[in-house]
Amino acid sequence: MWEPGQQPGCRNDLMTQSEVIARLQPIFDDLFAETVVLTPEMTADEVEEWDSLAQLSLLSAIQTDFKIRFRVGEAENTKNIGELADLIGRYVQAK
């Protein structure tokens, strides 16, 4: 369960962009009714349901699933799935 400010004790190994994207896929499958096949180039504009509520749900689910916590505004500034995956990867590595 996501606890704000909590630092899990376990250390994760380095994750590549494609590994992160593979782990993001089921999160998207749960949150969106439409089928979204993730690619590094994909942007929010390409997914009809990806509005601000979905964005919030997505970032909550990602932080819960990867046990990480983004800094304010950071994840919102990523331009596409590839950049988001890289950001997640950096957090996972830093733990």
Added chain:
Amino acid sequence: MGIPSQLLEAEVLQALEYPVDVPLFLRKRRLLKQALQGRKPGVRTRIAILGGSTTAEVKASLEVFLLNQSLEPQFYESEYGRFAEDALFRNPELDAFQPRIAYIHTTWKNIRSFPALGAGSAAFEAAVEEEMSRFRAIWAELEKQHPSCTIIQNNFDLPVLRPLGNLEAGSYSGRVVYINRLNYEFACAAAGNSRLVIHDIHSLSAEVGLEKWYDANLWFSYKLAVTPFGCVLLGKSLANLIQAIYGRTKKCLVLDLDNTLWGGIVGDDGVDNLQLGSETALAESYLAFQNYVKDLKNRGILLAVCSKNEEAVALEGLGHPDGILRPADFAAIKANWLPKHQNITDIAADLNIGLDSLVFVDDNPAERDIVRRYLPDVTVPEVGSDPSQYPLILEKCGCFEPASINEDDLKRARYYEGNSTRSAAASACSDYGEFLESLEMVCEIKPFSPVYLGRIAQLTNKTNQFNVTTRRYTKAEIEEIAREDQYIHLYGRLIDKFGDNGLISVVVGEIEGRSLSILLWLMSCRVLKRGMEEAMLDALVERCQERGIQRILGVYLPTAKNAMVSGLYESLGFTKTAEDESGRTTWVFDLSFDYVPRNRYIRRSE
């Protein structure tokens, strides 16, 4: 996806029960909504969410919990932060929406002015007055613009940051002091206004923990005053409150005995060796649970026993010297070796209430499972096996949350005690008419009056069997009916020699020219076959004659539960005018002839 949908559904739906699996809920919210929308349609309701922050998360979570309670909500959402404007200035979109519930989702973030640093009591009071006048104006305007709408108002949560430390709770400049005072003022406003209901996020946020409830990151990024995590639990809490406003509060708690109300097996261990009292932690836990149950009974929840035991042995257990619950506290006791689902069905029949009004508590997971399987309408909380947690788990299912407490709730347990005496009297009389005479019944049938409006609204929501139209009304809507001249409205109370049955029947009709159309005609099943329906018709005809009405138009709208009144109009002498394939029938009663009163056994009191 890939997983059999039924399996997935059962597993995911479990996330809604206490303790709510919040991360799973958030992740599967879309699937939950889909699964719940696939069930039989529920009662429709229109809810306006007037927010002081973004409300999409609140709406999405609330929707799932309402669907789970068979309420089908439509929503209106104010634009971001425009709760006050929507209320104070007419908004055509909100007017057209005609909310039945207006939920004002405000938090401490919406407090405009806190007392200044170093403020004394005068400055503090001035700030309270300023803030309160703003909210009072919002409530007054909503009440005026939406006469049949119930207003739900959040009280205030506490801020996570306390720059003055403990002084926040110890001086006139303190925000904790100020917020507590505003919450007190909100409570006073709600206590004096039946259309204003407080949603207690002050307690809820404490339960969640303030650091999980509010996250500055989410406030700055999304203007979200409550985290998605907090919004899930807020949605559940709000759905429980709305369910209570709709009169869906459960009526009866059915309890197992051994290892549920005491530790040990009374038939094997003997009364003297039961764990109940103050000797051990376990004994204290069972006693605390008995106390909790007794409090439920004292505010009108019926109790019943369903236990695999010899009846004499069960009664012995209920006579334990340290116990609080006694045989007389129970409206029904089924202690035998029949399957529990069969006994529970009998309990519902004995008490004349629907299975969906029952909650069953048993420490044995196999019994819980079998009751869930055979009687899906009965609520069976997953109480586990630790009696110290039973009160908490029972409470968290939200089944017994009341929207208000009225006189009748406090007296109810006594009516049912009287009922078993009445049954005994009936078997002693050979002729039914003779039996009715012997009851020495007196009724009071009058137009709605303010003290009864709460009870009347409650009856419209709870009565399923003797109910020709099954229309549900909120208290605010009943108030409107009482106020407006185009309605004829009557309530009926019935007293007999065994006790007061309380307010048990309601009729509402709308005048259209020389006709009266019946909108609602219901009666509590505890006074079935007493002639009360005839007495109600007599009173209705009297009122109609006073108003120069020449015909009464009746309608019967069939539901799964109201077959018992499909022949009501016919038995009272109405003539059928139409019937469609759904079973809906319409009837007319001509008043231009002399009316012969129908009631023979009940005396009318003035």
